[in-house]
Amino acid sequence: MVDAPIGIFDSGFGGLTVARAIVDVLPNEDVIYLGDTARAPYGPRPIHEVREYTLQCLDALTQRGVKAIVIACNTGSSAALRDARERYDVPIIDVIIPAAMRAAASSRNGLVGVACTQATATSRSYNDALAASEVSLTTSVCPRFVELVEQGVTTGPEVMELAEEYLANQKAAGVDTLILGCTHYPLLSGVIGHVMGERVSLVSSAAECARAAFATLVRAGLLREQPHRAELQFFTTGDPARFEGLGRRLMGGFVRGVCQLDVG
Numbered sequence: 001m002v003d004a005p006i007g008i009f010d011s012g013f014g015g016l017t018v019a020r021a022i023v024d025v026l027p028n029e030d031v032i033y034l035g036d037t038a039r040a041p042y043g044p045r046p047i048h049e050v051r052e053y054t055l056q057c058l059d060a061l062t063q064r065g066v067k068a069i070v071i072a073c074n075t076g077s078s079a080a081l082r083d084a085r086e087r088y089d090v091p092i093i094d095v096i097i098p099a100a101m102r103a104a105a106s107s108r109n110g111l112v113g114v115a116c117t118q119a120t121a122t123s124r125s126y127n128d129a130l131a132a133s134e135v136s137l138t139t140s141v142c143p144r145f146v147e148l149v150e151q152g153v154t155t156g157p158e159v160m161e162l163a164e165e166y167l168a169n170q171k172a173a174g175v176d177t178l179i180l181g182c183t184h185y186p187l188l189s190g191v192i193g194h195v196m197g198e199r200v201s202l203v204s205s206a207a208e209c210a211r212a213a214f215a216t217l218v219r220a221g222l223l224r225e226q227p228h229r230a231e232l233q234f235f236t237t238g239d240p241a242r243f244e245g246l247g248r249r250l251m252g253g254f255v256r257g258v259c260q261l262d263v264g
């Protein structure tokens with residue numbers, strides 16, 4: 001089992017930010033990435049539908065013999081984390097708890113914000129994750145961000161204007177820490193960081209999730225310790241050429257050899 005790959009899932013390209021961070025902290029691990037680009041974005045969908053789609057994708061990953069699953073999608077985690085933990089007998093790593101813990105630990109004034117999709121906000125998963133902490137949470141729903149990233153638009157006047165609009169409540173609340181509560185948003189961190197200003201720390205669920213993945217593999221005795229040239233496989237439910245083209249533009253050369261996969 002130690003030699004089996006890690007499965008990473010997202011609705012589309014956003015989970016590549018997590019995959020990149022995982023490849024950096026776990027260089028010996030083989031990885032299978034699945035992006036459900038044919039059905040993205042998940043954010044505007046009802047939670048029961050996101051749960052169904054997420055479990056279909058996780059079924060496809062477990063059928064490939066993964067030793068652990070990373071739900072690299074806040075929306076998917078919000079809808080299906082508990083079901084996934086019941087359904088599969090491999091460790092499941094999510095993005096929400098690691099990011100919430102980091103934000104609670106690093107906020108100085110106890111005012112934390114989360115920027116996320118509509119479904120993540122509706123599920124109140126970040127409120128639950130932070131319920132035991134002292135922090136007060138402000139939520140911003142950013143409906144058009146995912147759509148723009150999926151089109152390869154990560155900067156420019158439109159993104160800037162939307163960021164000003166979506167994050168106005170965070171500035172008014174005086175948050176000192178903002179969780180990028182969607183794995184697509186690290187690709188917009190230039191714009192988001194500029195709009196929020198230097199005094200606000202951005203917490204990327206991608207980086208925190210990679211650290212959680214490392215810790216989970218160590219605890220489960222599943223860490224591949226011997227040097228190994230890692231094999232990375234990328235699957236999309238959409239058009240593989242488009243996924244590879246945009247994936248490489250957003251994330252560089254580590255996205256290659258993308259194949260199509262039907263999961264529905």
Ligand code: DGL
Pocket residue numbers: 010011012014015040041042043044072073074075076117120146181182183184
């Ligand atoms: N990357 C997903 C997340 O972290 C994006 C959701 C979407 O497809 O709308 O929430």
